[in-house]
Amino acid sequence: MNTRSLTPSSGSSAAAAAPAATEVDEVQLETTISRWLAAGMVISAILLAAGWLIALVQHPSSALLTRPLPLAKLPTALRQETGPAVALLGLTALALTPIVRVLLTLGHYFNRKEWSFVVITGIVLVTMVIGFFLGAAG
Amino acid sequence: MSFVAFSAWAFGGSVAAGLLGALLGLGGGIIVIPLLTLLLHVPIHVAVGASVISVVATSTASAASYVRQHLTNIRIGMFLETATATGALLGALIAGWVPGRWLFLAFAAILGYTAFYMFQHRHADATPATQDHSLAQKLHLASSYTDEQGQIIHYHVPRVWPTYLVSLLAGGFSGLLGIGGGIFKVPAMDAWMRLPIKVATATSNFMIGVTAATGATVYLARGQIDPLVAAPVALGVVLGARLGAKVMPRIPSHILRLLFVPVLIWIAIQMILKGVASA
Numbered sequence: 001m002n003t004r005s006l007t008p009s010s011g012s013s014a015a016a017a018a019p020a021a022t023e024v025d026e027v028q029l030e031t032t033i034s035r036w037l038a039a040g041m042v043i044s045a046i047l048l049a050a051g052w053l054i055a056l057v058q059h060p061s062s063a064l065l066t067r068p069l070p071l072a073k074l075p076t077a078l079r080q081e082t083g084p085a086v087a088l089l090g091l092t093a094l095a096l097t098p099i100v101r102v103l104l105t106l107g108h109y110f111n112r113k114e115w116s117f118v119v120i121t122g123i124v125l126v127t128m129v130i131g132f133f134l135g136a137a138g
Numbered sequence: 139m140s141f142v143a144f145s146a147w148a149f150g151g152s153v154a155a156g157l158l159g160a161l162l163g164l165g166g167g168i169i170v171i172p173l174l175t176l177l178l179h180v181p182i183h184v185a186v187g188a189s190v191i192s193v194v195a196t197s198t199a200s201a202a203s204y205v206r207q208h209l210t211n212i213r214i215g216m217f218l219e220t221a222t223a224t225g226a227l228l229g230a231l232i233a234g235w236v237p238g239r240w241l242f243l244a245f246a247a248i249l250g251y252t253a254f255y256m257f258q259h260r261h262a263d264a265t266p267a268t269q270d271h272s273l274a275q276k277l278h279l280a281s282s283y284t285d286e287q288g289q290i291i292h293y294h295v296p297r298v299w300p301t302y303l304v305s306l307l308a309g310g311f312s313g314l315l316g317i318g319g320g321i322f323k324v325p326a327m328d329a330w331m332r333l334p335i336k337v338a339t340a341t342s343n344f345m346i347g348v349t350a351a352t353g354a355t356v357y358l359a360r361g362q363i364d365p366l367v368a369a370p371v372a373l374g375v376v377l378g379a380r381l382g383a384k385v386m387p388r389i390p391s392h393i394l395r396l397l398f399v400p401v402l403i404w405i406a407i408q409m410i411l412k413g414v415a416s417a
Contacts, residue, residue: 045376
């Protein structure tokens with residue numbers, strides 16, 4: 001499959017890079033990640049669309065009041081303002097999708113005992129968690 | 139404006155923003171924020187919240203296919219994410235305290251830079267580097283991808299740290315302004331890491347998901363995101379970006395880029411005026 005032609009077709013790019021000895025195969029991780037991202041996108045899109053449509057049906061003519069909704073109020077909001085609350089669930093699912101992607105990556109490198117990437121992925125994860133708690137506190 | 143009318147405008151405008159963004163190689167954010175603030179009179183803090191969500195959505199949707207096609211370099215992405223996530227955290231934390239006027243002015247500056255970059259840069263792919271930086275070697279950052287002709291292109295990573303610094307900065311702007319910051323990262327990955335432009339774009343997009351999600355969790359936890367503004371915007375931008383990817387091959391994107399330069403400058407001026415006026 002990887003038959004690199006001896007005579008480069010373009011001619012100008014004589015110094016084509018050769019495969020590095022350090023190149024690693026990430027097919028397994030790529031499959032996991034792409035499936036996860038696609039699933040997260042579909043789930044959050046459904047929730048966002050549902051919340052938005054519920055709000056449209058319930059309050060079609062009300063003037064728009066920009067009312068941000070904190071996550072902490074989600075349980076009560078689900079009963080009182082279904083539309084915004086369901087949309088907020090969708091937003092949360094969406095924001096969690098890349099975060100879980102980092103978790104899956106961490107697990108992958110841990111299984112492969114690639115400690116440098118366990119540390120790198122760990123740093124990213126810790127930063128995100130700090131962000132959430134500092135944000136929630138501030 | 140009634141909720142229905144607002145929803146229709148926000149959704150339609152976001153489809154257009156996503157479409158244009160995909161064609162121009164920009165994230166939706168750079169178009170969504172002016173759309174919401176200038177046309178729909180949404181307060182800038184709410185607009186930034188909606189934009190950051192739309193950035194997560196676009197990145198997630200397109201990363202799913204880029205990763206499958208092996209265009210994304212996951213290892214480079216993870217490595218640079220340590221910089222972008224830290225930057226985004228700092229940016230999002232100070233965003234609540236930065237007056238709206240400064241957000242408008244900072245945004246105008248980034249638009250100006252984008253216009254300049256798009257005007258100056260008509261891309262021809264450089265030949266990939268043949269040597270790795272010592273850290274790149276240690277982290278196994280070199281990889282390969284298959285180009286349009288079905289040829290496998292191997293690339294190496296000759297320099298690491300300048301791109302790392304730019305990523306930190308890009309993350310900061312992302313947290314502060316709710317944009318993806320690809321406009322900074324892609325040139326940096328191209329210039330110093332010597333990544334093929336497709337790999338640089340796919341990897342930047344991959345990282346943006348995490349950067350923006352870091353910012354988004356802060357906004358969500360604080361209750362700074364209005365779900366009914368963010369929902370139509372996120373759905374619209376994703377839909378627009380998908381349409382954009384479909385029509386892309388039939389559109390001469392370098393001409394579109396040049397045509398878009400004056401538009402960006404005009405938007406930048408409007409944002410400056412708005413920033414100066416909001417005393």
